[in-house]
Amino acid sequence: MRLLIKHTTRYDYSAPVPYGVQQIRLSPKPTRGQVVRDWKITVEGGQQQVVFDDHHRNHVILFSFEPEVTQLVVRAEGIVEMSDTAGVVGVHQGLAPLWLFQKPTEHTRAGKGCRELVRMVEGDSDLEKLHDLSTRVHGAIAYETGKSEIAWSAEDALAAGHGVCQDHAHVFIACARAMGLPARYVSGYLRMDGQDEQSATHAWAEAHVDGLGWVGFDVSNAISPDTRYVRVATGLDYTEAAPIVGHRYGLAEERMDVSLRVTQQQ
Template sequence: MRLTVRHVTHYRFAAPVRGAVQSHRLIPADCEGQTILDWRVEVEGALWGAAFRDGAGDQVRTMVLRGPVSEIEVAITGEVETTDTAGVLRGHREAVPPLAYRRTTRLTRPDKPIAELARAALEGREDAADLDRAHALAAAVARAIAYAPGETHASTTAAEALAQGAGVCQDHAQVLIAAASVAGLPARYVTGYLNATEDGTPHEASHAWAELHVEGLGWVGFDPANKCCTNEHYIRVGSGLDAEDAAPIRGVTRGGADEVLEVTVAVEAAQQ
């Protein structure tokens, strides 16, 4: 499948700031499930700095804007050829060992209800293969959290999301990571794009899911929000321990000012 992406992140400041520095993790990497045909990240007036591939295989680039700055628009346009690998991440260059992702964070630390969710999902599966156990955990998270935009926010923890029983893809991914840690499976947070939701509705925002490491198979993408493994409808961009760690844009401004953030995303299947 050939997917096109148009993603614009627009910051408007109440008063001009003296400058801004951002670190971007916005460029997807080629791997067996995706081939990047065209990808551009544009910011008017930007001075581009260092670019490198980090240990997780993600491409990172820095950007500086000299002030006065009243607004920043980060515009992404791209075209990617995707294939279905049944969720398995193959051919992705990375150096960080899977065991590094056994570590939890403030956002993915499991509490008692998450531990109980994981144990209930794996009851009777003590001798099952890791892949079966991972599927059971993802299914349990999908059942436990209803997809409900506006019920959580960027700093909502996995424990808080499970307690509410509602959330968005960020919450599904972080609860699955927390449950996987109880089961002893390395897990990480992944950012990217999704062409359509489970019912075929076009997706109008960037997306997130979790990857669990399965012995003998490698990293496998699970999207509890859509009750599936990642497939040709997904474009994988970056990863981290949680939503904060995997944030596509991080930055600081010189001179405090209130800001308004607007994000628009359009992902479509291109004509073959």
């Protein structure tokens, strides 16, 4: 299956920005079951500075703001060829040691809420337990947009009882790590059935299971990723896998608009 992706992020500033930089992680990762046929990233109002692969093997582009811009538009588009792997990403690659993925981060520290979830988890194998965990996290946090905050930790989301895909992923990761399993955050694209326009980019989680390697879990949709899921960036939590992070000077306020189209060819 071929997915045609057109992703535009537009930033409007209330005043000219004297200077700033943005790190962009918007290139789909080479992954089993995912072949990038064509991909292009452009930035209006910015200048490309450097490209490199980070410690999670994400392809990163650093842009700087052109002087005194009031609008910045980041466009990522291209074609990705997908085939089904039943959610299995496979063996761990790269130099980042697996133990790194067992360490809690600020967003994924297991507190009372996570530990309680973990205690209830059942299953004969790690894989079964992870599926059970996914179901329990799904049950504990209702998917509701517009009511959560980007800075929420796993415990914050559990306490609130609602959240978005980012919160589902964080809670799953915190719990998996509390169970002693390496886990990571994935940001990417999802083609929702029957619709080309997507409301936002998506996020899910992966856990490392002996024998299988990394396995994906989309808690929000209670399934493992299939051919509709395009992996873009991974990290210990949201902060490392976010599509765009920036740092800018000046006091201008920022407004962001995202438009995302994922269409299926053939």
